[in-house]
Structures are given as C-alpha cells and as structure tokens.
Amino acid sequence: DTGVSQDPRHKITKRGQNVTFRCDPISEHNRLYWYRQTLGQGPEFLTYFQNEAQLEKSRLLSDRFSAERPKGSFSTLEIQRTEQGDSAMYLCASSLLTGFNEKLFFGSGTQLSVL
Amino acid sequence: QQPVQSPQAVILREGEDAVINCSSSKALYSVHWYRQKHGEAPVFLMILLKGGEQKGHEKISASFNEKKQQSSLYLTASQLSYSGTYFCGTEGYSGGGADGLTFGKGTHLIIQP
Numbered sequence: 001d002t003g004v005s006q007d008p009r010h011k012i013t014k015r016g017q018n019v020t021f022r023c024d025p026i027s028e029h030n031r032l033y034w035y036r037q038t039l040g041q042g043p044e045f046l047t048y049f050q051n052e053a054q055l056e057k058s059r060l061l062s063d064r065f066s067a068e069r070p071k072g073s074f075s076t077l078e079i080q081r082t083e084q085g086d087s088a089m090y091l092c093a094s095s096l097l098t099g100f101n102e103k104l105f106f107g108s109g110t111q112l113s114v115l
Numbered sequence: 116q117q118p119v120q121s122p123q124a125v126i127l128r129e130g131e132d133a134v135i136n137c138s139s140s141k142a143l144y145s146v147h148w149y150r151q152k153h154g155e156a157p158v159f160l161m162i163l164l165k166g167g168e169q170k171g172h173e174k175i176s177a178s179f180n181e182k183k184q185q186s187s188l189y190l191t192a193s194q195l196s197y198s199g200t201y202f203c204g205t206e207g208y209s210g211g212g213a214d215g216l217t218f219g220k221g222t223h224l225i226i227q228p
Binding site for chain 1: 117145147149155156157158159162202204206216217218219220221
C-alpha cells in the first residue's frame with residue numbers, strides 16, 4: 001500500500017492555459033474522488049468515480065473542468081482556460097466501498113496557482 | 116448540500132475537553148470525521164452509520180443522531196497533537212445508495228500547553 005499519489009505537487013500557470021493533474025489511487029480501491037480546497041475552507045466536492053464510471057459531478061463545477069478514469073485505475077483532472085479563481089489545492093481521495101461503509105484516503109494534493 | 120459545523124474555532128488548554136457539532140439539512144446515511152493539520156491532507160478519524168451509534172477512538176468519540184441529522188465529535192483531555200482542523204463529511208441518499216461525501220467548512224482547534 002503506497003497510498004494515494006498525486007502529480008504534480010505544485011503547478012503555476014498563466015491565465016488561459018490548460019492544466020492536467022494526475023491521481024493514482026490505492027490499487028484495490030474502486031472509488032476515486034476529486035475535491036478542491038481553498039485556504040480556510042473544507043474540501044469542496046468536484047466529482048467522483050466508481051471504477052471507470054463517473055457517478056456524480058458537482059453542479060457548481062464549470063464545464064471547463066473534466067475528469068476521466070479510463071481504466072478504473074488512475075484518474076486525470078483537466079482544467080481548460082484557467083482563471084485566477086481556479087487557484088486552489090486539488091485533492092484526490094480513494095476508497096474501497098463495501099456496502100455503505102467508506103473510508104477515504106487522501107493524497108497530498110496538487111497546489112495550483114493561476115497568475 | 117454542505118453540512119454546517121460549529122464552532123468555527125476553539126482554543127483550549129492541554130487537558131481540556133471540546134465538542135464539535137455537525138448538522139445537515141438532508142437525510143443522512145452516515146457521518147465521517149476527518150482531521151487536517153496545516154499543509155497536510157485530511158486524515159480519517161471515524162465513520163458513524165445511521166442508527167444513532169456512538170464510536171470512540173482513544174480519547175476522541177462521536178455520536179450520530181439520525182433523526183436530528185446531527186453529529187458531535189467529543190475530544191476529552193485534549194493533547195497538543197489534537198490541534199488541527201476537523202471536518203465532518205456527510206453522505207445522503209441517492210437512487211442507488213449512498214451518494215458522494217460532502218464536507219463542512221471545518222472547525223479549527225488550537226491546543227495550547
């Protein structure tokens with residue numbers, strides 16, 4: 001068990017550029033979540049997958065955001081035409097859902113700064 | 116819908132007790148509690164499932180009142196290591212079962228020696 005890993009740890013980009021983040025969950029975990037967190041706030045739900053299926057996407061999420069989990073393993077989160085308001089920590093978490101009992105393991109996050 | 120946590124911040128002396136509350140406007144299946152230290156990822160503390168159960172983890176315990184859609188986290192005889200931000204996460208019901216986990220804004224806990 002190597003934990004949830006995210007890459008890169010930090011990303012600085014200019015407004016209008018596209019960025020992509022990667023998350024590698026714990027290998028046997030079937031659920032994968034993306035959250036966004038700004039300073040002093042709780043993690044804000046973005047989307048989640050069960051295996052390769054995207055089950056839910058936040059209604060507050062702009063269509064500039066897209067996520068994939070093509071083979072039910074790693075996932076990518078892409079932000080197109082970045083804006084300064086996208087600056088935040090992007091957290092990935094994975095879990096092994098058994099029944100309704102779910103424990104999330106978080107990665108260390110990708111800190112995005114949009115200049 | 117995001118659960119509401121109270122208080123927003125607590126400052127304690129080492130050895131004192133604290134209670135952190137979490138309430139939701141929707142029917143809940145479960146409540147989760149996580150702790151996050153500055154610059155680190157949130158770490159799981161416990162899950163409480165419907166049925167009004169209470170759980171304990173060392174000197175940290177929690178209760179879940181399904182009817183009131185509320186949960187409380189109890190920290191007794193606090194230690195310096197308890198400092199951090201505590202988040203509750205709630206799961207409601209969707210057509211196929213539990214939906215995704217939604218977190219509150221957090222309660223900042225500072226333990227002073």
